[in-house]
Each structure stands twice: as structure tokens, then as C-alpha cells.
Amino acid sequence: DLSFGEIARLPAEDTQLTLAETPVLQTSEKGLLDTLQRVADLLSSELGVFDPYAWRPKHGPGAVSDHRYNEYKYSFTNWPDRLNSVFPDDAFAFANADQVDWDATEVDRQKWARCPPARLLAVPKTLAAPRLIASEPTSLQWCQQVVKDYFYSRVRATRLSSMIDFFDQEKNGQLALEASRDGTHATIDLSSASDRVSCWHVERLFRRLPSLLDALQATRSVWIQQDICKYSPRYYYLRKYSTMGNATTFPVQSILFLAIACASLAYARGAKVNYKLLKECARSGVRVFGDDIIVPGDCSGTLLELLGTLSMRVNTKKTFEVGNFRESCGVDAFRGHDVTTVSVLDVPKRAGPGSIVSTVDVHHNLCSAGFMITAQWLQKTAGRICGNTIRFVRHGSGRFGWSDMYGTTPTRMKMRMDRDTHTLQVFCLNPRVREERVQPNTPACLLQFFTEATPIVTSAVSHSGHLGRRPKVGLRLGWAAA
Secondary structure, X not given: OOOOHHHHHOOHHHOOOOHHHOOOOOHHHHHHXXXXXXXXHHHHHHHOOOOHHHOOOOOOOOOOOXXXXXXXXXXXXXXXXXXXXXXXXXXXXXXXXXXOOOOOOHHXXXXXXXXXXXXXXXXXXXXOOOEEEEEOOHHHHHHHHHHHHHHHHHHXXXXXXXXXXXXXXXXXXXXXXXXXXXXXXXXXXXXXXXXXXXXXXHHHHOOOOHHHHHHHHHHOOOEEEOOOOOOOOOEEEOXXXXXXXXXXXXXXXXXXXXXXXXXXXXXXXXXXXXXXXXXXXXXXXXXXXXXXXXXXXXXXXXXXXXXXXXXXXEOHHHOEOOOOEEEEOOEEEEOOEEOOOXXXXXXXXXXXXXXXXXXXXXXXXXXXXXXXXXXXXXXXXXXXXXXXXXXXXXXXXXXXXXXXXXXXXXXOOOEEEOOOOOOEEEEEEEEEEEOOEEOOOOOHHHHHHHHHOOOOOOOOOOOOOEEOOOOEEEEEEEEEEO
């Protein structure tokens, strides 16, 4: 039961660090770490004890490492022993205990208890480099959603909600706009934040919640498989807490950086660490969303010092303490004006209906930013492919079509009055998503029903089962409401 500050007073062998890695801290750094530990204990008391049976599991929308896309996720093929110690399989892997095969052979038990590795994936981020994430094993991801539900629900119900909102990042963007105008706050951004959050950080953060620590340890992947680089080893042992892909990574690092921000304010202003500190931090404009941190200007220097002490890497290109520019959660602000760039991720292609849909979305973004000439060029480029079959819609309506912001006269299109609804309709291109659902006949369908069924039935179409193949976006001429 050690604190952030006590790590400097222990021998190297007791901290799992080599002698060269043992930190030598100054008196001010020790005081900062002691303040951080008291703040971490305070935030843990706000969250409360973790009870796995009080929160609901579910499957996320992403890929998993041990199932192909067309396989049924609710039919679990393994349940590691360390996961079973916190999330018993008869309560979390099956709809009821009657479905558990108690007479399984020893070979089946060994296969059931094995822990498959996570899988490293490269997803598009920028033209310069991709983003590396990881797909988790199905059983771990299923239980990670339980811990995620606990974090999201408890943060929303406590004092932490005034500084963290997992469902709305616009509050950070609005505060960045205000800071670019009056200069009272600094915006801090980190590089590879999730890669630098270690198990030691998480253990110190939640040391007063052993039930939560057990759940975090049981659901994290300990090794990972990569097939991206043939010159590197295929398997790696994970030294960090978790990867981007773990459902608990985002809330854990948000709470960690909130503790660091609050500790920096308390140390810089000489405030006592109690519940009044949380009110002062909220009143002073401390906000955190992942690795995007906003703090008052008088404590930004202390915050940067503390981040460096904890081996975090500050992204100096996206960190702004002085001047008239601020950046947070994708909002670029200059003197109170939103100057965020508009990204063009695809160009119109005849063989790619999805590229046409993406072009229409970019057209709306360009119109909102005032780039009318670029928006017209995109429209003309797409018009050479699909002709005048895409209608004009009111900007911000959410319908598929070109924005009417820049005053271009809409092309005449075929229209009619619907006989059943007596509404005006137009004949134009409409996006269609084709998907194929498979209905497996297994006992696991009952677990899916208990997990996904809504209290009130609003449709006769069943959404049980799973997708047999990835959905494809297409465009088709048809009648749509004008």
C-alpha cells in the first residue's frame, strides 16, 4: 500500500525497477507526489466500492482477437482463470447456471481456461502515420464493459461530473474558445498517453479500491500478438496497463489525469486536499477528456512538472499556455473564434459509393467553415460521377444531400405527392446500408436477449443474432421526403 511519493524512498528491488531507473526526486517533487496521492485517494472515495454484479456487460462494436467477424460473440470459447476469480463464468458467460457443462473433460477445461493474446491493429489516423490499437479477447472485452459501465455511471453521479463528461467533449472545446480569448487557462495535450500509463500508476490511483483493482487486473490483456512488421517478434509482453482497444483505458486515464490536474492546482495554490478542493477545481475551470487537459494558467507549470515526474510525454506542438491560440478535443481556437481545419479523407470515386457519401459530409463541413469555393469544387467533382441526382437539403437537417448554404439554385428534379402520407417527395440518390444477419440456434442467444432486449418493443424486426459480413454502403435512386 505505497503512495506516489513513497516510491522514491524504497530500494530498487522492492519497486521492480533497476538501480539506474530508480528516480531521484527533489523535495518539491516529493511534495507534489504526496499531494497527488492524497488527491487520488479522495477521488477513489468519490467513486465507491466496485461490485461486478451491479453493472451490466455487453459487447462493443469493434473487432475481437479470438473471433472472426462472422462468428457469434455470445458463444464464448474461453474464460481465463484470473477473469473467473472476479467475474465467475456461470454468472457472466452464460444466461443461467443450467447452461454450464459441469461434466467437461480435462482437455475442454484447459481450453476454456486459456487466455488468448490481444491483436495489434493499424487503423487510419493521418496521412503521415496510422494509429496503433489492439483488439481484445472476447471474454476480456465482455467484462471490460462492466468496469466501463461502473466508471461512466459513478463519474456522472459524483462531484467528478463537473470536470469529466465522458458523453460530451464540446464542453472542453467551449472552454478552449474562452481561454483563447481571455488567456486564463492553458490546454495540455500528451503524446502516446495510453502507452505511458503503467500498472504502477493505476495501482497508486485506485489503491483504496482493491475490488476495482482486482477487476482491472483480471480484465487487462497481459500479452499481444502482432502481424504488421515481419522483422519484429510476433508476441510481446505488455508492460503498460492497457492498449487503445481496452474499454477501460479511456476512463482510467481520464481519472488519472484529473487527479494530476487537481493535485497541481492544490500544490500551486496551497489548498488543502478535501472535498472543497474538488469544488475549487470545478469552479476554476479544470476539465479533462482523455489526454486533453485544461487547467488555470497559474498551475500549468506545476502540472507540466508533475507530468514529467510521472514519465508522461507532453506534446509541445499541441500544448498552449500563453498567446491567443488554444486546442482541445479537436477544437482549434484563436481569439475566441473556431478555426478548426476541415479534413478531407476521401475523394469521389465511381467505384466507391462510400466516397460519395463522405464527400457530401465534407461538403457540409466546408460550408459550416465558410470554404464555399472548395465546397462548390467538391460538388462539381462528384457531379461528374453521379450527375444531378443528389438533391439540396437544408443545412443541418441531417438528410443526405448538398448543403444550401451558399445560395446555389437547386437543380430541377422529379417530384411527386405521396398518396398515403400526402407529403412531397423527390426522386434522388439515397444511401443504403446492406447487411446480412445470421440467426444462430444456440443457448447463447438467451444471453444476447437478456443483454440487448429493450424494455419496450418498438419494432417487429428482430435484431438478435450477428452480422454475417461487414455492412456495405451503397447509393440507389428512389423517392425520399423533400
